Amino acid sequence: MKLLVPVKRVIDYNVKVRVRGDGSGVDLDNVKMSMNPFDEIAVEEAIRLKEKGVASEIVVVSVGVKQAAETLRTALAMGADRAILITAAEDAAMDIEPLAVAKLLAAVVAAEAPGLVIAGKQAIDNDMNATGQMLAALLGWGQATFASAVAIEGGQAVVTREIDGGLQTVKVTLPAVITADLRLNEPRYASLPNIMKAKKKPLEEKTAADYGVDVAPRLTVVATEEPAGRKAGVKVGSVDELIAKLKNEAGVL
């Protein structure tokens, strides 16, 4: 079975995100970018399925700026077999919306015919949590989101999902879309020898136009603001003062 894993190049999780001086978005100048951590988990899961003999080939795909090739190389160094880069934006500040990404991925699925797509549950930059679900809908496939354990049994995937207050186990018929949650696995390091070898693995370059998908944004960003700074607390002298403050100032009583 072939596996398809979409990966996104996002602002690194160590970076303190800062709004540009003119409020037009997040400052990305010379900021470290890396693979979306949930996508790393998805890549790791795919590699484990291949190591178990369940999967035969892992194809990784990324939609975005041409620098996303680095992200794909990381996935190849971890253990994916080949990569497809779909260039859809000139500027990293242009975020391709989930529907456009899902349409492009659906086109890749049509061409590659994978038996399973494993994606990260969401990207840590815009937190949309939509691409995997939209892809399943466009393909008419089953979906199992927020996976914390995956087992392939016959023609089905048995997926444990983290839900409010517990774990839910679902079965979906393959082909299907699974999205990875934090506790699914701990991704491996991309070792230096494997990074060297990854340079020689195939990376196919495409554009959004090759798939006939319009990536123009459908949403308008009205404003980008930093959260208000936390105000210093105050010490109250008595219970009465506290109640008075809660009533009159906080307005919660």
Place this chain on the structure above:
Amino acid sequence: MTSETDRESMDYDVVIVGGGPAGLSAAIRLKQLDADLSVVVLEKGSEIGAHILSGAVLDPSGLDALIPDWKERGAPIKVPVREDNFYLLGAAGKLRLPNWPMPPLMNNHGNYIVSMGNVCRWMAAQAEELGVEIFPGMSCSQIVWEGDRVAGVIAGEFGREADGSIGASYEPGMELRGKYVLLAEGVRGSLTKEVMAKFDLSKGHEPQKFGLGMKEIWQIDPAKHREGTVTHTMGWPLGSNAGGGSFIYHFEDNQVLIGFVVHLNYKNPYLYPYMEFQRFKHHPLVAELLKGGKRVAYGARAISEGGWQSIPKLTAPGVAILGCSAGLVNVPRIKGNHNAMLSGKAAAEAAQAAIAAGREGDELVAYEADLRSGPIAADLKKVRNVKPLWSRLGLPGVALGGLDMWVANLTGWNPFGTWKHGKNDAQATGEAKDYAPITYPRPDGVLSFDRLTNVSFSFTNHEESQPCHLKLKDPAVPIAYTLPKHAEPAQRYCPAGVYEVLEGPDGPRFQINFQNCVHCKTCDIKDPAQNINWTTPQGGDGPNYPNM
């Protein structure tokens, strides 16, 4: 499970440790001279530039020699220095020193305000275009010895557990072997230290001297921003407690690069360099500028300040030491990047000639000869007395150093001969009983910040489940010796709050929060007991500086 014995090996012509200005210059020069050479650059930062911290006013002479058409190639070197100011600060006032008594070499005309991290990112792209292989996120943790010859390095070991044992995701790293290994690790490189000790390369040279540089990037009110303005100050708040001073550079996009340097030969163990920096920002000269602005990044790095007298022997069989690992900063000019680049170029030329002649693993004597007689020597020799005069006589010493530089500039001869540095910075630390603790004002959270808040603006991260990379030779020493004798200055000299002395039921305890480490190396330099050994943590860990 993989083990150390499964380590793969790869042969290169030249292995370069460190992707800063020196290492990248060497890589570029090697490929310019011979496109067929195989050249690899290993960088411990998560990407090129992630561990680069510099002021910086760049003297482009190094880059001119390496890539003369850097402008056409789009180098991020775009803010020429337009105005040079020098102030002597008092607690509230300032004395502007006129520019005329400044020796001409201190004039910044023709220099540029840059982010050296971004210059390195651009240099890396140039190097890759020439076919250099660059691997960021790979720490070089060991030298590969072949008898008494350096034959390579081990890079990219991952996945040891906190106790040092091999974890489930262990990657043994890789042996990268080279005909020559160039060490360009920056100030106080950990492999450089090992090589210097093994071959006693400091013998016959003065000890290296250091400063601690701390830097913040501020986004300020556009009305106050004057692109291209360079200001340096001395005096308050350090006074006679320590040598040092500040820089304030008006960079592009309404950013101001503000930094503070404290010479690490200070005696009073209660001195708190980080707090001196924070206090400095409350001087009216600075506070007025920063008011309404926002600090967007913070970082710190040790600086080499020994100059000409302290440059060690630079070569040993199979290995050469470059850039700030060799200590090529010009203290009065407050610049070293140009010399780092020139040293990279010189080392590359020597290595290429040696390889072309069929040699390998010997000493690159041509490199050392070039450094000691070429443009780097011309830059450093004239100014060699400023730092020792400053250390001994304080600010009047700086004036004498200026006189010495003037005469050297006019006649090529230094009237004061060559002054010695004397003690190294660790030995210079005084005993606690001879000094009174210093009380510092609390940071206000607007202009000044507490240390840990600022560290979060260096975007530092270390995988927690790995061995602590700050090794104590003797774990008992901090509490048994350094605390009673020197009031354990690690609590204060570390600009990232890595070291703490915690009071517990069984008495004081020394704690190392290695996760905060910004890789400045000050502890390795200043610990009076010389008990702390800075080693590389896992690759990719440490700060993630964006535009430093």
